[in-house]
Amino acid sequence: MQTITRIAELRATVTRWRLARESIAFVPTMGNLHMGHASLMSAAHLHGRRVISSIFVNPMQFGPSDDFSAYPRTPDDDSSLLGEYGVDALFHPTVEEMYPSGSVGSTVVDVPGLTDILCGVFRPGHFQGVATVVVKLLCLVQPDVAIFGEKDFQQLTVIRRVVDDLNLPVKIVGAPTVRAEDGLALSSRNRYLSAAERAAAPAMYRALDAARRRLEAGDMDYAGMQAEGLAALAQAGFRPEYFEVRTADRLAVPTENDVRVVVLAAGRIGKARLIDNIQCAAPRRG
8 A cells, every 4th residue: 555645646646547547436534443434445446446545634623622632543553454455545644734824714615504503513613624624635636436434424415515516526425334233333432432431322323213213104203303312312321412303415404395314413421422323214294
């Protein structure tokens, strides 16, 4: 696996692949990789002759209450995993390489109506940072396909909207959430859980699944299932942030004619902030 730290070298590598008429699949990450990330690499091989991944801890998506310096960084383990899963190149730039004039005051990509709801309420500015760095990375890598995990469904929705609005020539593919046997979504944040918190954490998945069953049975009492979900999280020891039913395409409040919906939840337990979601098809009731 080729490890690249400079933009000029990345562009030269991409140019060689393009001249050879090789398709490119791209998986952007912030490192601290686990088997959920590995599934993204496997998915990338289905979409591109060449697979490139990036590791970049983006300061622009960290808010005042987030500790950028404390974000876990495991470069040796990450390189081993990427090599094991057949990644051709790793782009691992410094902050200075990505933001030569500094990230503060830099151009920002925003999607009004998507970046300021759900997680955006609790992490103001986060999705603007995500959208901005993803646009930069897509412009640098110029992939045919980019793979993102469905666990962060709001992030995936924001990126799809940005690509559509800016007419970026890349296909965005969502990869299914990878879960532990008890349903807990794999996440870098899980390492912050104590043994007791880890035992309680799957309550988020169970609450989401209970809402899914109600929706698939034709239940339209969104307020009721949202209240039930919040109560289940609190009872398990979470400090709930939200539990919402939204449309799967634009994260709007669903109407009776919406079929594809997603149930999303976020909450803090101990030192960890966990998010999860379940998509489902509700019977048409209009």
